[in-house]
Amino acid sequence: MNLSAPFIRRPIATALLMVAVVALGVASYPLLPIAALPSIDTPIVQVTAQLPGASPQIVADSVTTQLERQFGQVPGLSQMTSSSGVGYAQITLQFDRSRSLDGVSTDVQAAINNTQGQLPASLLDPPVSRRTNPADAPILLIAVRSDVLPITTVSDYADSILAQRIAQIAGVGQVLVGGLQLPALRVQLNPALMASEQLSFPEVRRALARLSVEEPTGQLYGRQQTFALTTNDQLLTAEGFDAAIVAYRDGAPIRIRDIGRTVKAPQDETLAGWIDGKPTVILAVQRQAGANVVETVASIRARLPQLRASLPPGIDVAVVSDRTTTIVESLDDVRRTLLLTIALVVGVIAVFLRTVWATVIPALSVPIALLGTVAALYPLGYSLDNLSLMGLSVAIGFVVDDAIVMVETVVRHIDEGAGPLEAAVAGAAEIGFTVLSISISLIAVFIPLFLMGGVVGSMFREFAATVAVAILVSTAVSLTLIPMLCAKLLPPRRQDAPGRISRAVERMFDRLFALYDRGLAVVLRHQAVTLCVMIATILTTLGLFVVIPKGFFPEEDTGLILGIAEGAQDSSPAAMKAAQQALLAIAARDPAVANAVGFVGAGGPTVTENDGRVFITLKPFGQRDVSVFQVMRRLDTALASVPGITLYMQAAQDITIGGRLSKTQFQYTLTDLDPAELTVWGSRLADRLRALPVLSGVASDRQSAGRTLRLSIDRATASRLGVDPAEIDQTLYDAFGQRHVARLYTALNQYYVILEVEPSYQFGPEALRRIYVRSQSGTMVPIGEIATAVPDVTPLAINHQNQFPSMTLSFNLAPGVTIGTAVTAVEDAAAALRMPPSVAHGFEGNAKAFRAALGGMAPLILLALFAIYLILGMLYESTIHPVTILSTLPSAGLGALLALMAFGRPLDLIGLIGIILLIGIVKKNGIMLVDVALEAERNRGLSATEAAREAGRLRFRPILMTTLCALLGGLPLLLATGAGAEIRQPLGLTIVGGLIVSQLLTLYTTPVVYIYMARLGHRLRRGSTGERPRVV
Structure with missing residues (x-):
């Protein structure tokens, strides 16, 4: 059955069908x-x-x-x-x-x-x-500051206008506001003056709550009019609160100014943020799950001019970090790679076929197949990203292969004397089954990727779908448009002598062919040796697969460093602010750094007061000669000079698995019902991990050594004096708890009135002795008479996982170390501790996903091989010859692993995808050899040896051509630089390395395997003449 014949005889319909495919692709491209x-x-x-x-x-x-x-x-x-x-x-x-x-x-x-x-x-x-x-890196960092307005005013506008309006934009999940110092009124009381007036903190608090309110007051109605009732029930100024009466003593009013003062100050004085050493409010925009980063950032940037205009003059709003910058750069690089690949592949076609139309016809299959794929990506809900564009780039080698084989076959028939139409029909009939079987078996390679579960499966499903759709479209193009164009555009057999360049190229091919032919003759005379070489190749490949370092996903240079600064656990807010500013100043001086922003304080992005966040944005790739990882190592050394604080850094990545924010990149979590036992074993494991040379930046989220004063109440004395423990707690909360006692409502925002003791009474344990509580008899009793302050330690944060107390250790990789090596080292360290069964422990986040992916690498490859075997067995109605075709694969795996090891790269998920692709690319060569050999045995009665040699001779040129096309499709990925190069290089390495070694070996080993398999088949069938392949 000739599937191509109807399309060859109906050129207009075929052409219009391809025009429709192109139109759909062009229309879909801007929508992706x-x-x-x-x-x-x-x-x-x-x-x-x-x-x-x-x-x-x-x-x-x-x-x-x-x-x-x-x-x-x-x-x-x-x-x-x-x-x-x-x-x-x-x-x-x-x-x-x-x-x-x-x-x-x-x-x-x-x-x-x-x-x-x-x-x-x-x-x-x-x-x-x-x-x-919360573990995602912010997609946009916006600094808001002013040289003329106080930071409280800047904070008010940043929080009330900018953060609110940005949060409304589609795709924004949260706007974290760092360094926020909202305006507030702080009522600061003098405990000595209060005691002299017989006033307690709770009494003042209750009075303040009554003094400033905003309650509904109703309406009055006249015969013609309605009157809304309003009152001056709110106190909105510090002067108003100072004059407010809170009690009477002997008929005389006691005002706030008599026992303290009211000041305008930040709502939380422990919070602060900076850029370039100046007070700054930092808006860290995080995307909503599933939102498109590029579209979200574009929407925010489009809205920013309008938001700036709504702010008072003197407030500066600047974008200091934009995650989409490197994303767009990376995609632009991939697009250029795509165009370069097309040019290289077309060049290969021109060199091999050396006629204009023989070059143009297969070249046309590339844009049609790519645009057809783009048209399919849109309804599938996929995007234009690094993986899908890499899939398109790699697919160029696939999509042009079928067209090359078709054109080469038609040209051969023309050279043998057939006319273009006759040659197109005959060539399509001859090669159609091969093209179809190659495509079906190639798509079968990706079946395991479609079946992968979890996060990794979701990520690579898009890559597999992109390549599979490209193969389907190219197969359709090769069986319809290409033979039709050959019939219409290829000239009859040329009678004129070829040109000088053509003759030179032909002589080069003749020498290569002669060299191969002689080598093949030698190999066929020493089949046992060749078979041993192939077996050695298989064993070596398996050995390398075991010993090669394993990785998860290439670490990217996104140009953004995320840092968590950890101060001493007893650091005061003032000490923490000074240390954080010193860190930022040193980081900003690095020649590769564009800017460094940061903030400190609990309540928001950080949970403890001794933690701070730092965001270091690097200069564009063209303005720096070091990677983000080199900058981090350089800063580690420089920042070590700042006393009392440690900055843990990690490079922002596009892939973050899990929802836990950690100080460094990879996480290992322990849980235990007993917090004390958890602290003991977690600390021991942390000490062991810090001693491992394969790890760096080992940190813990458990901070259990904060200083505390534990008040031990003498209950007998307190009872005798008539003081309740509840009164003590309420008094302490009023004096030292930053207690919000009232709200002030304005048109822009709501603000708080905060009650506290005067700042001079907030330092040191001795301040507690000057705080009084009221007894039931009305007398004022110093807290020091009924309670003793005992120094103690307390956790600064309490962490849970699934409701159990938890402790998470995080770490980075030492230079040159893979995650596979680190995971093994951490597991060995944990096993050596022999922790009790009550302590559960294991990896989380990216490290956990790596463990799952590592266990699936070998099964994934085996499943791909099994899927191909099944498809080929059904196509050829044989259990023997699929093995012949699969015998081409070990040498490709060997080349891929050698290339990765030569360049010091681990076998990560991208490299694994490269190996899966190699299975599809290399087995095409085996299919072309087996098809010709089977035809020679069945139709011309050649022996297996003669058929194998003729197949090698006849298919040498098309195999060389298609291999070069695929190799050149991977070469630009191998040579990639700039944004996203870390993702593209492993794919290019495996493809190029695998194809080079495979091309050198399989052209010799496959004929030998074919001969052995043919003999085995003959013995099994007891003299049967052979198998006739058929499409199932």
């Missing part, structure tokens, strides 16, 4: 979203709550645990992590990928509503849920 990588987001929701002044233990017990109990009942919850700090709780909920983000958001909000009655009344606001992953 642009991204760094395929979307692999899992539904993640983050919940935060604030309880100002509460210790981490109180926050964990009264807020976090209550919420966790409700969240644990939400269907599809796969992991729940939480962190409770001073006055702040943060819970991250990660769900199964089968659940929609909208659905889980609704369920989470319902759980929050169910918890409201169990939460403390002093909770600042109801818990807030956001659809964002």
